[in-house]
Amino acid sequence: MSIPSRIIWAAMLWVLLRPACGFAAGIDTEHIYGFMIGSDVGDPGEREFQTTSTGRFSKQAGAYQALGQELELEFVPIKNLRIEIETTLAAYDIQSVPGLVDRTQAGWQGAALDLRYQFLDRETALFGLTLDFESHGNRIDETTASRVQNFGNELTVVLERDLIPRLAVATFNLGYQPEWTHFAGLPTAEQESTLTAAFGVMAQVRPDFLLGGEARYFRQYGGIGLNELAGEAFFVGPTAYFQLSDRARLTATWSFQAWGRPAGTSATLDLVNFERQQARVVFGLNF
Template sequence: MAGASKRFARAARRAAESCLLLALATLPTGARCGTIETEHLFGFTIGSDVGDVGERELEGSVTGRFAKRNGLYGATESTMSAEFVPIANLRTEITGAVVSYDIAGVSGLADQRYAAFGGLSADIRYRLLDRASAPFGLAVGAEPHWGRADEVTGEPGRQYGVDFVAAADWEIVPDRVVAAFNLLYQPETMRSNMTGTWSQESTAGIAFAVMAQVRSGIFVGGEARYLRKYDGLGLDALAGQGFFIGPTIYVKLSEKAWITVAWSAQAAGQATASSAGALDLVNFERRQARVLFGVNF
């Protein structure tokens, strides 16, 4: 197991370094007018755009996570959000979620089959650099959230956490091709309803995406993510790591409506607590899918 873990760590580092080098290689050297709106362009990655002052929007999403090492595993989260841009460069959002689980015969997990109200979150994002006046766009964000179940196991409880992100994007080819790069840190704590005990974990990672406009208002491309799961809020002990990659498509349905569809599969991974296989199917899933949509008003 130690040898396999070391081999995967080296492969994951090479993949992460390749993504970072590609991102740095495509960075523009001079100011460029940003013409592509990146706020909703990606499925799993975040763009730096935050919308215009006074903009109001209703957004929805459905995220599915499927397949563990054995048995039946399906977890779905459906959300509805209200977004408002009160001042220049500041985006605010309130979200409610419904979760469902269909788990049977998965090693290490109790069988679960239910759907319920999942929790609430608030997203605050601030744009530091605008591509219209800078070589690239840059934004930072925080999304505190409260949930009623463990995200992976579906076990009922009280979960609290914050998702922090730093997001950069730039147009490789003006009005045609755009790239984005994210740094992620997500600490969480949970109290189990069954045992009353508290547990802490955190996730750190990077994400990289490239999208190309093939027709007016239609973008296709791909996204890659490298995620590391830790025990403890401060990245204390590595529990596992996974590398995900897959395609994304964005369609602007009208001047006020849009939809994004993304698929992501775990291409490499390793759980520190398991020697079975080359993927981390303890902390992550084999496949993930996401549909996002929204309407401005």
């Protein structure tokens, strides 16, 4: 059993064995999802340190493993506004994958700035509404591990509503991500864009343990204006959230590609533009 798996199982056992109490508090959705985001942004004055470990595995042939480690600082300077600064380390093991150069390497990948503003709070409105804008720059390509100059933005609209007050919540994410990438040694830059629609549901099994799942659909295009469809994929999988203490939390999620198709083919999975499996573990600490 891997070290992340041991941590997840130990956290789950610890949570389940703790004495239960009533569901007096509502669900704070800021960190309960792995790949998605909730509409809550935290209270003014909150500060958090967070580590996000992401693994992406398996392509159409050969061996493909990509691991990312994000280190993040989050601040809530005023009501409804959250600011996040992050830096990312990445490691790759690529062997005999069609269209990719064999690589085994690790290094600093890039940095990002994330701004999140909550327009509507589902506690006082019909639904929660939050807008998230992230801007990032990378020196290592996320898929090929090649040396690049990459710049991209991601705009996400979050809609959220309680299914059962204090017990279950449903969240919808709609995202658009344009990217500009210049590969070292090539005369021109490439442009691409991705549309994302995601739906998640989390239920409070105990006051400090939530369980649910995330379903995500991607459409990837050549060009930043959604010019030409390159491929599409649908991922689905379970998510668990553990409140370890008053200050510490852990989120664990795993997704597999249930359906996909590269443009112009009849394949049932898109393993050219996407991976077969994705996993994420997020640990956060208030300070």
